[in-house]
Amino acid sequence: MSIKVNEILDAKGLACPMPVVKTKKKIDDLEPGYVLEVQATDRGSLADMKGWAKNTGHHYLGSREDGEVFYHYIRKAHPDETQEETDYPHVVNNDELKEKLGEGKKIKLVDVREPAEYTFARIPGAKSIPMGELEERLNELDKDDEIYVVCRTGNRSNMAAQVLDEKGYKNVTNVKPGMSEWEYETESDE
Numbered sequence: 475m476s477i478k479v480n481e482i483l484d485a486k487g488l489a490c491p492m493p494v495v496k497t498k499k500k501i502d503d504l505e506p507g508y509v510l511e512v513q514a515t516d517r518g519s520l521a522d523m524k525g526w527a528k529n530t531g532h533h534y535l536g537s538r539e540d541g542e543v544f545y546h547y548i549r550k551a552h553p554d555e556t557q558e559e560t561d562y563p564h565v566v567n568n569d570e571l572k573e574k575l576g577e578g579k580k581i582k583l584v585d586v587r588e589p590a591e592y593t594f595a596r597i598p599g600a601k602s603i604p605m606g607e608l609e610e611r612l613n614e615l616d617k618d619d620e621i622y623v624v625c626r627t628g629n630r631s632n633m634a635a636q637v638l639d640e641k642g643y644k645n646v647t648n649v650k651p652g653m654s655e656w657e658y659e660t661e662s663d664e
Contacts, residue, residue, distance in 0.1 A: 477535065477547050480508035486515045486543060491629040493519045494526045497548065501532060504550045509535065512546040517588045518630060519544055521605035525633035531556040562635040564647045571622060571649050572658050575599075582619040586634040587626055587653065595653065595660045597624065605630050608637055617643050624649040 483500045485493040493514045501510055512523060520537060523546040527534035535547035566574070574581060575597075585592050585600040592602040603611050605625070615621060621643060625631040628650030635648040 477509060477511075479511040479547070480504060481510050483510060483512045485519070486513055488514065489516050489626065490518050490522055491627050494522050494629065497523065497526065497546075501548065501550050506550050506552040508550050510548045510550065512548065514544050514546065515542050517544070517590075518605065519546065521608075522630060522633070523548065525605065525630075525637075526559075529557070529633065529636070530559050560636075562632050562639065562646075562648045564635070565628075565650050566622070566647050567650060568652070568656055568658070571597075571624070574622070579620070582615060582621045584615070584621060584623050584634070585625070585653075586623060586630050591626065591653070593663045595656075595662055597653075597656065598659055598661045600624065605634050608634055609641075612638075612641055615643065619643075619645065621646045622649055623647070624652050626652055626654050628652045 481500065481504060483496055485496050493512060493516055497512050504510060524534045527548050531551045533549040533551060535549055537544055537546045583597060583600040585596055585602050586605040586608060588604055589602060623631040623634045628648060631648050631652060635646045638646045
């Protein structure tokens with residue numbers, strides 16, 4: 475693959491949301507039409523970079539994988555093509571989710587982190603649907619369900635909640651800050 479790259483961003487070793495945070499800062503310094511190569515080791519960056527570009531109007535050209543490193547290519551959009559990044563409006567914090575889970579109501583908790591993150595610590599009863607698989611696994615969710623989406627920090631779940639809303643799921647709530655600050659019961663595969 476030969477893509478003319480104008481700048482390279484090393485985000486190796488960083489976990490969500492940092493590859494996207496650093497990409498936002500770096501892309502601001504580029505001229506419209508310039509291509510940024512983002513090097514990341516977080517598998518979740520595959521979905522995160524694509525989702526971020528879609529939400530902001532920048533052009534996600536694609537990615538490739540070489541060993542443990544993911545190379546993402548993003549072309550900076552012209553200012554007329556960009557849009558302000560928005561947060562999904564329906565949000566609860568961890569305490570509110572814990573309270574909701576304790577009410578005994580039937581809710582669907584969807585964990586959009588990568589499988590390794592889910593394997594080692596998750597909220598009991600959470601269903602694993604990694605962000606990168608969400609659109610192809612929509613058939614596993616009922617549009618009438620009350621859906622709560624969780625990730626590590628609330629950023630990936632924010633994008634996932636927006637995707638679900640766009641696909642007609644109207645009872646969706648993002649959980650923020652998510653697993654990075656979850657102080658309640660967890661389960662694992664160990």
